[in-house]
Amino acid sequence: MNPTSFTFSDRLAGGPLVSDALRAAAGRELARLLADATGPAAFLEVPGDAPSLDATLRAAAVVPARFTKVLVLGIGGSALGTQAALDALRPMPRAAGAREVRVLANLDPVSVADALAWFDPADTLLNPITKSGTTVETLTQFALFADRIRAARGDAGLREGIVATTDPERGALRRIARKLGCPALDVPPRVGGRFSVLTPVGLFPIALAGYDVAAMRAGAARVFAALDPAAPLDHPSVRAAADQVALMDRGAVVRVFWAYCDRLASMGDWLSQLWGESLGKPRGDGAVGQTPLRAIGSTDQHSLLQLFMEGPRDKSLTIVTVGGAPAMPVPDLSDLDADLAEFAGKDVSAVFDALRAGTTVGLVEAGRPVLGLHVPALDEAAVGALFAHFMVETALAGYLLGIDPFDQPGVEAGKKFAHGLLGRPGMESFGDQARRVLGATGEPR
C-alpha cells in the first residue's frame, strides 16, 4: 500500500501549483536525497536493514513471560513514533503474548508519579530509549524506575528487567547497560532521532505490543522504492513536498495535519516534531519553516474550522482520510423528530464522510489550499508507509528550501542553561546567566 496523495490546489493557484522550475528542482533534490542515503539521509536505508529487525525480534522473543507490561521511557523522536504507531494500530489483531505497552514521554512530575504507581518491577519490563544516551528527561526517569527495580529485586532485577535502546557506543545509557549486563539494542548512529521510529527505537516496543513490525517496515520500503528522480512528481511524497514548498512561497506559514481519524491524533504529534524541528531553520538573512498544527475531523469542524475558513490566508491544509470503517447503519428514529430522517439508514461512515467532503469543498470554494491523503486501510503496512511518506516529504522539503533538515542546533541553547541551573560541572556560567535572566522570582524578567 502506498498512501495516495491528490491535490485540489492547482485550481486555487490559477494554474499549476508546482512551477516548471520547482518540478526540475524536485528531481534534482530527490537525486541528492537518494545519494545521501549513505550519509545524512540514512533513514532511507532503515527498512532494508534486516540485521536490526532480526536483533529486535530476537530481543523481544526472549523477554520473560512474567513481563506482561512494558514501560518505554523516552522523549521526542525516542517516543513520539512509538506512541503514534500504538494508537494507530490499536484496533488491529495482536499476536499471542502481546504486552500492554505504555510510553512515558515527559518529565511532568504528575505523569511520572502516575507511571510509577502503574509500574510493578515484578511484571513490567523497562525500555529506556535515548539515541544520545544523555537526555535529561530520560535519564531522570531512568533513575526513578531503576531504583524501584533495584529496591524490589536487586542487581539481578536490573539485569533482567531492562532492555535499553541507545547508541551502540556512546552515552550514559550505553555505559549503564554495559555495567548492568542488560540487553541493549542499537540506534543506528546516522539515523536522526525524529527519523528513527522504524529502527529498534519503535520496533521493539511495537513488536512487544503484538503488532507486525516486519509488515510496518515493508510498507515503508514500498514508499522508498518508488522514489524516482526521473519522474519525481509521480510519487505522492515528492509531490506533497513540492506542493508544501510552493504553498510556503505563497505565504503558508502554518501547516495543518487534519486527520479524519481519531487513531491518527498522535501521528499528528509525531509529524509536528518531524516538520517543526526539521524545517524551522535560519536561511540567509531570514528564516524558513511552517508551524505544524494538528487537527482531528470532524471534531475540529466545531473548533478550528472558522479560523481555517475565514482567518488569515497563512495555512496549508493536509486532510487525511482512512478507509475500512466498520459498517454501522444509523437506526431510523424519525418518529421522534423529522430531522433524524436525514441520517436514517445511512452508514455512520457515510455521514462522517459527507461532513469531511462538505468541509473540503467549503475550504476549496473559499480559496484555501487543501491537499489530500487517503489511507485505504490503517494496518501495519499503512502505518509504515505513512511514516515513510512524511519522512520523505519532510527531508525533501528541507532540501528544496535549501536548509539541513537533519540537524536541530536551536534546541541546544536551552539545554546549556538547564544544565547550568542543575549544577553540571563546567556549566556554571550558563547557570549564572540563567539566574540573572530569571531573577529572584524564577520567571523571565
Ligand code: PA5
Ligand atoms: O530528532 C531528534 O534528534 C530529537 O528530537 C530527539 O529525538 C530528542 O531530543 C530525544 O533525543 P534522545 O533520543 O537522544 O534522547
